[in-house]
Amino acid sequence: MISSDDLAFFSVLAKSASLAESARKLDVTPPAVTQRLRALEARIGIRLIDRSGRKMSLTDEGALVASHGTIVAEAMEALSEALADRKKAxxxxxxxxxxxxxxxxxxxxxxxxxxxxxxxxxxxxxxxxxxxxxxxxxxxxxxxxxxxxxxxxxxxxxxxxRRILCASPDYLAKAAPVQSPEDLMQHRCLVVRENDEDVTLWRFLHPSREASTVRIHPAMCSNDGAVIREWAIAGHGVAIRSEWNIAADLAARRLKRVLPSWEVPPAxxxxxxxxxxxxxxxxxxxxxxxxxxxxxxxxxxxxxx
Structure with a gap:
């Protein structure tokens, strides 16, 4: 017979690289973990973990016990949450x-x-x-x-x-005027690469004109939006950044909105x-x-x- 305490114990072992790591997680000594594991295996008559040196791996039966332990743990958590919700706790x-x-x-x-x-x-x-x-x-x-x-x-x-097209005042003072979305193809553009999105296709909306889509050629790109913001402030080019991220920069004039009559789709x-x-x-x-x-x-x- 395997108890819920056994399943909780074995779940820790199954998610650890060694018995020593399990002992640290359980806040007990490694010999105590070994003794409890041996007692569990002796009680059910099945070897659950293969131990060779400092490494250990689950046997097929150990993997089965671990998977059932996860199911039981989630069921117990779901029950606890349901009872807590009944009393709005x-x-x-x-x-x-x-x-x-x-x-x-x-x-x-x-x-x-x-x-x-x-x-x-x-x-x-x-x-x-x-x-x-x-x-x-x-x-x-x-x-x-x-x-x-x-x-x-x-x-x-x-x-x-909102998402805002922006650049530093220094960059805009030195670069050619940006009067339409198509002008961006001649500018240095800074891009955040996210997932598998086509981040070089910039879309713009206007209240009285047709929407415009521009294929830009990034001068610099990063997977970190904070880096792109810093590069824009440093005058490296034009970027599209979230309003939450650059509102203070716009207010402090570290950045300036570009093409203010055009809107970028919000996020x-x-x-x-x-x-x-x-x-x-x-x-x-x-x-x-x-x-x-x-x-x-x-x-x-x-x-x-």
Whole structure:
């Protein structure tokens, strides 16, 4: 007979590279881990782990036990969350994914306040270059800037966010005038490369003219939006950046809007909700706090002098 405690113990072993690593995670000595493993194997009469030197690997039976342990752990967590939701208790583990820059500036402070307001919740904030639909299965909330994921994905808009064509005043003073989107083909353009998107095809909208699409030839590119912003401020060329990212630079005249009568398609800040166990009380509470922090959007608030 294998108990739930056995499954939890073996799950740690299955996710570790060695018994020593397992011991560190369990906060016990390596001999204690070895003794418990041997007792478990003796009780069920099956070898679960092959140990050779410092390395270990799961036997076929060990992999089966580990997979069932994951199923049981998720079922127990789902039951706990369902019971907590019945009494509207905010507890459990909240998994959040967000972009690096936006996550540091606008999400992390809310996580800080949320953790203080709800001490029964533990939180993991995973910052990555491009969090998206691929994290839905492992996250409760995915903060995303731009078009949402698949049509069947649950999405809620958190804040509006324009995308702005911009360059430094120094660059614009020295370069040829930019009077139409087509003029950009003769300029140095700075590009953020994201996923598999065609980032060299820039689209522009005008209230009284037909939309314009321009194929630019990047002079410099990076997978980090913060780097592109810094290059634009340094006068290396023209870039498209999110309003949340450069509002302060525009106000301080470190950057200047280019082609102000043309609009770039917006990239609103949205939350994609994970499918792990449905909408939990902690997810609802966190989204409410995050939405409140973004209303009105900080990048559109006038600063009082």
């Amino acid at each position: 905010v507890g459990g583990h909240l998994r959040i994914a967000a972009p690096h820059g936006f996550g540091r500036v606008h999400v992390a402070p809310v996580v800080d306040a949320f953790a203080k307001a709800h001490p029964r919740v533990t939180v993991t904030l995973d910052l990555s270059d491009h969090p998206g639909a691929q994290l839905v299965e492992s996250s409760d909330v995915i903060i995303h800037i731009g078009p949402p994921g698949p049509m069947n994905q649950i999405v809620t808009t958190l804040a509006p966010n 609103d800040v949205v939350a994609m909700l994970g499918t792990r166990f449905g909408r939990s009380a902690r997810t609802t509470a966190f989204l409410a706090m995050l939405r409140q922090s973004l209303a009105p959007p900080p990048w559109r608030r006038k600063k009082v002098k």
